[in-house]
Amino acid sequence: MKIGILGTGHIGKTLARKLSAAGHDVKVANSRGPETIEADVLAFGARAVSTAQAVEDVDAVILSIPLNRIPTIAPLIANLPAETVVIDTSNYYPHRDDKIDA
Numbered sequence: 001m002k003i004g005i006l007g008t009g010h011i012g013k014t015l016a017r018k019l020s021a022a023g024h025d026v027k028v029a030n031s032r033g034p035e036t037i038e039a040d041v042l043a044f045g046a047r048a049v050s051t052a053q054a055v056e057d058v059d060a061v062i063l064s065i066p067l068n069r070i071p072t073i074a075p076l077i078a079n080l081p082a083e084t085v086v087i088d089t090s091n092y093y094p095h096r097d098d099k100i101d102a
Contacts, residue, residue, distance in 0.1 A: 001025070004054035005046075006073060007064030011089045013041045015062055020045040029054035031069065052076065060085040068097040 003019055005012050005028045012028065020026040021044035030037060034048035042048060055061050055076050065073065067090045077086060092100065 001060065002058045003027070003060050003062065004049075004056075004058040005029070005062045005064060006051060006054055007062075007089075008037055008041050009064060012062070012064035013038075015064065015089075016041050016046040017044050027054045027058065031065075055080060055084075058084065060087060062086075063088045063090055065090055066096055067092045067100075 002025045005016050005019075005026060008016070008028060008030045012030075016026055016028045017040070020042075026046040027049045028037060028041060028046045029049050029051040031051070034050060037048040051073065061077065061080065061084060063070070063073070063077075063086065070090065080086065094100075
């Protein structure tokens with residue numbers, strides 16, 4: 001399966017390592033650029049790419065970014081083909097993501 005992962009925090013890093021070790025074609029991106037992705041994230045074959053490249057020609061996209069950054073990547077997700085699966089692992093942290101009204 002071809003998978004794009006946006007985010008290299010604890011969840012994104014773990015998924016990139018596990019999914020690429022299992023033989024999936026994994027592209028991983030963060031907001032700082034591919035050159036900043038640490039070698040341990042790529043240790044099992046995942047490839048560091050730009051955010052735009054991470055969502056191109058994939059079967060699934062995994063979002064593992066701070067919740068307050070979702071609006072910045074929403075246009076990329078909106079333009080995905082209908083058959084692309086989007087999995088959101090984001091978590092809300094009020095101290096980081098600001099208050100979200102009910």
